[in-house]
Amino acid sequence: MTMTSRSESDEHPAFLAAAGDVRWTGSKTEMWRKLSVRALRAEGNRWVWFILPEGVIVECQAPEPGRKMVRFWWEPAEPGPGSRFRAACERILTHFSIVGQWELVDQGAGAAPDGREGCLFAWFQQRFGLHDIEARCEECGSIILKDERAPRQLCVRCAPKAAEKPQEELAL
Numbered sequence: 001m002t003m004t005s006r007s008e009s010d011e012h013p014a015f016l017a018a019a020g021d022v023r024w025t026g027s028k029t030e031m032w033r034k035l036s037v038r039a040l041r042a043e044g045n046r047w048v049w050f051i052l053p054e055g056v057i058v059e060c061q062a063p064e065p066g067r068k069m070v071r072f073w074w075e076p077a078e079p080g081p082g083s084r085f086r087a088a089c090e091r092i093l094t095h096f097s098i099v100g101q102w103e104l105v106d107q108g109a110g111a112a113p114d115g116r117e118g119c120l121f122a123w124f125q126q127r128f129g130l131h132d133i134e135a136r137c138e139e140c141g142s143i144i145l146k147d148e149r150a151p152r153q154l155c156v157r158c159a160p161k162a163a164e165k166p167q168e169e170l171a172l
Ligand SMILES: [Zn+2]
Pocket: 137, 138, 139, 140, 141, 142, 154, 155, 156, 157, 158, 159
């Protein structure tokens, strides 16, 4: 009796070998939101990543508030500029809603975050602007995650103070 009977699948071996919490099968837009939030919350500007069923790893880092880095990893099947890998990366980037543009800062080969050696990478950075899921606190200007349902964008320090003094907030 077979323990597993995986039906015909084009899932990459690296995807199948990865831990469940880094595999991503949903929409790329939703992946970007999750990656962005994880990167913003990561200790010490750590890179965070997901692997797609086709084996591409998408890594994200938030080196400073309002700016993101994205690094894609793939097996060294197609080196060289203008490769299909680079085109695939740029197609994936179109799903990542940002203010501003992505620019390629580096490409080469190295050890992927899942430990595979000699993988190609393409590294992009956000040219300028705040990411669309971020906002500035209307009181102190610090970077926060945007809450679309909230009447005002306030950080955790300013929100309680604003709630205490609604009259003062309205005074000119
Ligand atoms: Zn604030």
